[in-house]
Amino acid sequence: MLRKKHTAKNAVTMSCAGAEMKKNYYILQSGRLKREKNTVYFENQEMKKPIPVNDVDSLFAFGEIDINSKLLVFLSQQKIPMHFFNYYGYYSGTYYPREYLNSGFLLVKQVQHYLDKNKRLWIAKEIVKSACHNLLKNLMHYRKHGKDMERYIENIENERKNIENTGDIQELMGIEGRIRDCYYQSFNIFLREGFEFEKRTRRPPENMINCLVSFGNSLAYTTTLTEIYNTQLNPTISYLHEPGERRFSLSLDISEIFKPVIVDRVIFNLVNNRIIKPEHFLEELNFCYLNDAGKKIFLSNYDEKLHTTIMHKKLKRNVSYQTLMRLECYKLVKHLIDEEKYEGFKAWW
DSSP: OEEOOOOOSSSSSOBOHHHHOOEEEEEOSOEEEEEETTEEEEEOSSOEEEEOGGGEEEEEEOSOEEOOHHHHHHHHHTTOOEEEEOTTSOEEEEEOOOOSSOOHHHHHHHHHHHHSHHHHHHHHHHHHHHHHHHHHHHHHHHHHTTOOOHHHHHHHHHHHTTTTTOOSHHHHHHHHHHHHHHHHHTHHHHSOTTOOOOSOOOSSOOSHHHHHHHHHHHHHHHHHHHHHHTSSOOTTOOSSSOOOTTSOHHHHHHHHHHTIIIIIHHHHHHHHTTSSOGGGEEEETTEEEEOHHHHHHHHHHHHHHHHBEEEOTTTOSEEEHHHHHHHHHHHHHHHHTTSSOOOOOOOOO
8 A cells, every 4th residue: 555644743742744845656566666757656356546646755565566667757856765674674776867966076076075084084974873862862861760770871882982083994893783772772661561672683684673673774875865866966976885786875974873763763653662573563573573464553653753843052043863864964165175073963851
């Protein structure tokens, strides 16, 4: 089925997706996507549903989808990325339309900041400091609600002190890894019984929490990629993660900052408020993944979080979480062209 949901939680954090940005469309059934004149249709034996292209930010395909070159050309013309996920719900790849905001000047600047060790390290440190700040905000929230988080907060604070003095990327990645490990170890203190989390396992995720983290991180990666596409940045040139073949490593960099405030908070809400339940998971040999009902629940809550707005301290207006990702890209652009020092997004609530 096709899902799009943008609802207001309350009068303060209301969604203004229609005024601020287009929508994400999540295709959960198998079928065919095709172009008929200037409209995209999804169809299978049960339905034929139009997708208004003027309303689409990006497409997420979770079912087995048949497409053809006529559709892909049309998506390129409309500047719509399409992200593909495998049977288990994990990211497979992206149809990335031809870039329409090319800037040779900015590309040179991106490469220069990657090749210069000090410039690259400065950006990478800012990314790690911002991500660390945001995950600490999550732990402090639970400390305020009576959970014994002090040991984990103290350990992360001690690791954070080492960020500034590190001299290379590998050492910085080691610090970031230890911070993440400590952060994940704290989950058992505040997540409800039945969703225990021994350690982070990725390929494959071995239990329900690892499944949710992997699924959510894949969504954050693709959402970030869509936002990068709508700027002049090249998504293959990164600073914390090493650029490599067959991946958009700048998406990995920027999504690190937002995973604690978007993905993790969605997971905490789903688990602790009993929205997601053990029956929403399937298990095979040391492999846990969401069933169709579980995917629908996660996607609905993730999309609602993306389009929930907060008052931006500097802009003095409401912006959505997804827009914060694009603003992060713009801040990086300003840094690369020596217009304004980059300061990573740090949650204040």
